[in-house]
Amino acid sequence: MRIPKTNSKCAICLEDGDGFHFGAEACKACAAFFRRSISQKKHYACRGNGDCDVTINIRCMCRSCRFSKCLQVGMNPMGVQLKKESPKSPIPDLTPSIPTSSSSSSNPTRRSLLLLDLPESFNDSMPLLTRMRTNWQKLANARLVIHKNEGQSMFEERVSRAIDYKECINQGMKDVALTSDWISWCFEDFVKLPIDQKSALFRNFYTPYYMLEGAFMSHLNNRADAVFFPSGDYIDMNQLELFYKTIDFKQPLEKEQIDEIFKPSFLMHQRILIKPMMAENVDIFEYFSLTAYLLWDTTLEETSEECSRTGKQVKDQVMRELSFYMKNVKKIEEPGIRIAAIVNLLPAVFKSARRIQDDLEITKVFNIYKASEEFYDMVNGKFC
Amino acid sequence: MNTSNCGVCGEPADSVHFGAHSCRACAAFFRRRVVSGKLNPKCRCAGRCETHNQLLRRLCPSCRYEKCVHIGMKTCAVMSRVVPKSELETSPWREKSLLEQIKVAYGKLVNARNEVFKKKTRVPKRANYIAFNETVSIDIVLMKQHLSEFFQSITSVTEEQKAILGANFLVPYALVDGAYRSQDSELFLMVNGDYFDRRDMDSFYQDSGDNDRKTAENLKTLMAPYFALNYQMLRKHVKEVHLDESEFLFICALIFWDFGILNQTEECIRICKQMRSRIFEEFTNYEKLKTPSADYSMRVGEIVMILQGVQKAVFLIEESRDVFLAYGLCDKSNILSEMSVAK
Numbered sequence: 001m002r003i004p005k006t007n008s009k010c011a012i013c014l015e016d017g018d019g020f021h022f023g024a025e026a027c028k029a030c031a032a033f034f035r036r037s038i039s040q041k042k043h044y045a046c047r048g049n050g051d052c053d054v055t056i057n058i059r060c061m062c063r064s065c066r067f068s069k070c071l072q073v074g075m076n077p078m079g080v081q082l083k084k085e086s087p088k089s090p091i092p093d094l095t096p097s098i099p100t101s102s103s104s105s106s107n108p109t110r111r112s113l114l115l116l117d118l119p120e121s122f123n124d125s126m127p128l129l130t131r132m133r134t135n136w137q138k139l140a141n142a143r144l145v146i147h148k149n150e151g152q153s154m155f156e157e158r159v160s161r162a163i164d165y166k167e168c169i170n171q172g173m174k175d176v177a178l179t180s181d182w183i184s185w186c187f188e189d190f191v192k193l194p195i196d197q198k199s200a201l202f203r204n205f206y207t208p209y210y211m212l213e214g215a216f217m218s219h220l221n222n223r224a225d226a227v228f229f230p231s232g233d234y235i236d237m238n239q240l241e242l243f244y245k246t247i248d249f250k251q252p253l254e255k256e257q258i259d260e261i262f263k264p265s266f267l268m269h270q271r272i273l274i275k276p277m278m279a280e281n282v283d284i285f286e287y288f289s290l291t292a293y294l295l296w297d298t299t300l301e302e303t304s305e306e307c308s309r310t311g312k313q314v315k316d317q318v319m320r321e322l323s324f325y326m327k328n329v330k331k332i333e334e335p336g337i338r339i340a341a342i343v344n345l346l347p348a349v350f351k352s353a354r355r356i357q358d359d360l361e362i363t364k365v366f367n368i369y370k371a372s373e374e375f376y377d378m379v380n381g382k383f384c
Numbered sequence: 385m386n387t388s389n390c391g392v393c394g395e396p397a398d399s400v401h402f403g404a405h406s407c408r409a410c411a412a413f414f415r416r417r418v419v420s421g422k423l424n425p426k427c428r429c430a431g432r433c434e435t436h437n438q439l440l441r442r443l444c445p446s447c448r449y450e451k452c453v454h455i456g457m458k459t460c461a462v463m464s465r466v467v468p469k470s471e472l473e474t475s476p477w478r479e480k481s482l483l484e485q486i487k488v489a490y491g492k493l494v495n496a497r498n499e500v501f502k503k504k505t506r507v508p509k510r511a512n513y514i515a516f517n518e519t520v521s522i523d524i525v526l527m528k529q530h531l532s533e534f535f536q537s538i539t540s541v542t543e544e545q546k547a548i549l550g551a552n553f554l555v556p557y558a559l560v561d562g563a564y565r566s567q568d569s570e571l572f573l574m575v576n577g578d579y580f581d582r583r584d585m586d587s588f589y590q591d592s593g594d595n596d597r598k599t600a601e602n603l604k605t606l607m608a609p610y611f612a613l614n615y616q617m618l619r620k621h622v623k624e625v626h627l628d629e630s631e632f633l634f635i636c637a638l639i640f641w642d643f644g645i646l647n648q649t650e651e652c653i654r655i656c657k658q659m660r661s662r663i664f665e666e667f668t669n670y671e672k673l674k675t676p677s678a679d680y681s682m683r684v685g686e687i688v689m690i691l692q693g694v695q696k697a698v699f700l701i702e703e704s705r706d707v708f709l710a711y712g713l714c715d716k717s718n719i720l721s722e723m724s725v726a727k
Contacts, residue, residue: 271653272644279657299617299693319682326681336668336681337661343688344660347695348644354699 011073012066013059022079023125023324024070030059034070037063038080078317079124115220115284118329125328126321128186128314132288135185139178146174147231160232162242168229169375175230176206176378183295189310190295200302201311203381205295208353212294215273215352216287224274227266237266265359272348285325286342292318293346391455391673392448393441400480404456410441414452417445418462456669482659483666486633489534496526501576511578512590513603523575524554531557535640539659545652553640559614559697560639560690563622564632572611572619582611606711610704617700618693631687634667638691 008017010027021031036042044064046052052062054069123130163171180202184191190198217228226234235243240262241255253261282290296311297303303311319339326335360379390397390407401411426446427433433447434440441448498504500522511519532553536546566572571579580588589604591597627635641656641663648656667687671680 268644268646271648276643293689293692299621299696301613301616316682319685320679322685323679323681334665334668336671336684337664339681339685340664340667340688341660343685344638344691346689346692350692350695350699351644 012069013054013056015056019121020125020324020328021121022070022075022077023320024074026070026073026075030066030070033063033066034075035080037067037070038077042067076125076127076317076320079127122329125324126285128292128317129285129288129321129325132186132291133284135182136284136288138185139182142178142181143175143230146178147171147233160228160234162236162239163229163233164243164245165247167233168235168243169372171229171231171233172210172378173374178230179206179209187292187295187314189314193307193310194304196302197304197307200300201295201297201307204297204300207356207379207381208294208349209291211269211273211352211356212287212290212349215269215277215349216282218270218274219277219282222278224270224278227269235266237263237270240266262359265355268355269352273345273352276345276348280341280345282342282345283330286322289318289322290342290345290349293343294349392435392451393438394436395438402452402457402459402461404452406452406455406457409438410448410452411457413441413445413448414457415462417449418459455673481666482637482662483630483633483670485538486534486637487630489531490629490633490636493526493530496530497523497575500526503577506577508577508579510587511574511580513588513600513607514591515578516574516580516588519574519576519578520558524558527554527557527561531636532640535637539641539655541649541652541655545649548645548647549640549642549652549656552642552645555701556639556694556698557636559618559701560622560632560635560694563619564627566619567623567626582615585611602711606707607704610700613700614697618690618697621690621693625686625690627687627690630670631667634663634670635687635690635694637663638688639694 008019008025009015010017010030011025012030013027015027015029017025018028018031019025022034026034037044042063044062044067046062046064048062048065050065050068052058052065054062054066059066118126118130118133183202183205190201193201213230214227217230218224218226221228221234223234225237227237228234241258244253244258244262293315296314298308298311298315322339322342323335326332326338330338332338357380360376364376388397389395389405390410391405392410393407395407395409397405397407399405401408402414406414427444429444431447431450433444435444435448435451501519528550532550535553536550539546539549541549561575562572565575569579571581573579582588585604585608589600589608591600638660641659643653643656643660664684668681668684671683674680675683
């Protein structure tokens with residue numbers, strides 16, 4: 001008698017299952033059939049009525065109905081393409097390369113929980129999110145090089161420190177290119193867009209994404225009172241005078257005055273983004289989902305019909321993968337509730353981004369200090 | 385979804401039992417099962433037996449129990465002892481769902497609007513910006529009275545915090561209310577039944593009286609783009625998603641119980657989070673029952689994403705108000721003047 005491999009059954013032919021393939025529980029045979037059908041771009045036609053039975057012994061009889069059933073139970077063609085591209089690359093361990101701050105060393109479990117790796121069998125059921133994960137490692141490595149401290153060797157581990165305004169702008173300008181690279185690596189559909197569409201989406205995306213990433217970093221480092229940058233450096237909300245010290249103010253300001261002017265914005269960011277992310281304990285795949293929703297904004301003036309359609313497709317794909325992830329990896333009975341809570345963070349991202357833009361506007365109008373035109377444009381999405 | 389029928393067998397439901405609409409028989413069945421703790425014999429078929437009438441429900445107790453759980457009956461609501469009446473009155477499972485309560489309040493708002501705007505006898509006509517502003521100012525009072533007050537009454541925070549939540553609620557609510565009402569039309573449908581076309585700003589910014597023609601011209605030049613943007617960012621999205629009344633009310637609830645408002649206390653943030661969690665739960669169950677097929681969580685996500693558009697539309701209003709003030713254009717009180725919440 002055949003000893004069943006796992007507890008699952010193939011959703012298509014009801015044979016003993018082999019776990020998840022392309023988003024549905026399937027046996028190896030049906031998974032292989034689906035993969036062949038997609039990669040060889042097969043088209044089938046049913047000779048009957050389109051309702052042939054598909055079970056173990058007769059699954060080979062009607063390929064059309066077998067394929068329809070694959071789609072019906074949730075198999076996703078997207079997973080097939082990816083598998084061809086990178087057959088054996090294991091997902092590297094992300095933890096050492098992510099910039100750390102001293103206080104996070106006491107929370108190793110938190111970081112590893114957030115930066116978890118998926119078992120390989122899930123890769124083709126979550127192609128997009130997996131891809132974002134792999135590329136995030138690449139991004140982290142690139143950042144190490146770009147943001148290395150003066151005189152420091154590339155291989156020396158970077159120490160995070162509280163930076164000042166000028167360095168912050170400096171890093172921000174360098175990081176734009178890296179972020180746009182990461183987006184291009186993750187989304188094939190983005191690369192295929194005409195250049196004006198790409199610019200439109202990215203312009204609208206950058207500042208909100210910057211806030212999202214910063215908040216996520218604060219959450220990773222378990223520091224609600226610090227804003228973190230891609231380089232790993234940070235602003236300590238309780239020591240804002242360190243950040244603002246290199247600014248050429250019209251009049252020199254005391255710490256109390258600095259706090260009075262600038263602290264409210266930081267507190268708002270903490271209140272509406274950092275703390276809620278910590279309360280929900282957002283993990284990395286949920287963070288990637290939010291990133292995708294921010295990028296593929298279909299409500300912009302300048303986006304074409306085509307771009308909107310693509311955007312909707314990508315967002316649907318992400319939602320599907322997120323749903324799968326919640327059910328099968330996080331083992332949440334009712335993923336809808338958590339998905340709603342996660343998506344509910346998006347308006348807060350915009351509020352935070354808007355606040356930064358307004359603040360910058362105010363400093364310009366009231367001539368509190370001078371920011372470079374480049375930086376000003378970048379924050380307001382007037383670049384590229 | 386007809387909520388006055390038992391979710392298990394389809395018989396008329398007399399009320400909510402253990403958290404779901406059901407008839408007395410199925411409720412009793414559920415209670416017996418939970419109290420006895422015995423496991424019924426497993427389903428002899430594939431686990432999807434039909435239970436939708438009085439006779440069939442008895443055939444497979446296993447599937448009947450599954451159905452009970454599926455429609456939302458909670459085992460924790462079944463008591464294994466007799467409870468004094470005073471405790472019964474306040475038990476959570478006795479309470480109507482949030483959605484039901486919100487629906488009642490919204491129903492009152494709709495009635496009030498019908499009365500005030502005499503919608504039954506009124507003939508819809510195209511409106512200009514002056515009529516629009518007037519209508520909105522009246523509607524704001526009604527909204528405050530029937531909807532804001534209701535939300536405030538069921539939120540256990542201080543009066544001060546209630547006021548903050550109420551103030552934060554008005555503009556986003558008005559925006560999504562208009563979008564929802566107009567979702568089947570290319571025109572913008574006003575609350576009094578009149579309408580305007582965002583593509584015809586000339587007609588909208590026309591003065592009926594002998595007011596300064598210039599004012600209308602200036603207003604049009606400044607404000608017309610915002611109507612187009614509002615459509616792009618919010619109305620279009622709402623149209624595509626196409627909300628039903630319950631989904632619309634869920635969104636309104638999420639707007640009210642917002643987090644991160646200026647001067648909101650930690651306590652208030654906590655209470656709002658609690659209320660939002662309840663809403664998410666009811667919302668998910670609602671969508672699950674509405675479309676029992678797999679991807680109801682996609683619809684939940686899709687709808688919550690509308691809040692993104694609402695936020696952007698709110699920014700537009702703020703911006704247009706700034707433009708107003710900058711150009712010294714202070715006309716009669718309109719929705720913009722409600723933005724008294726300082727940044």
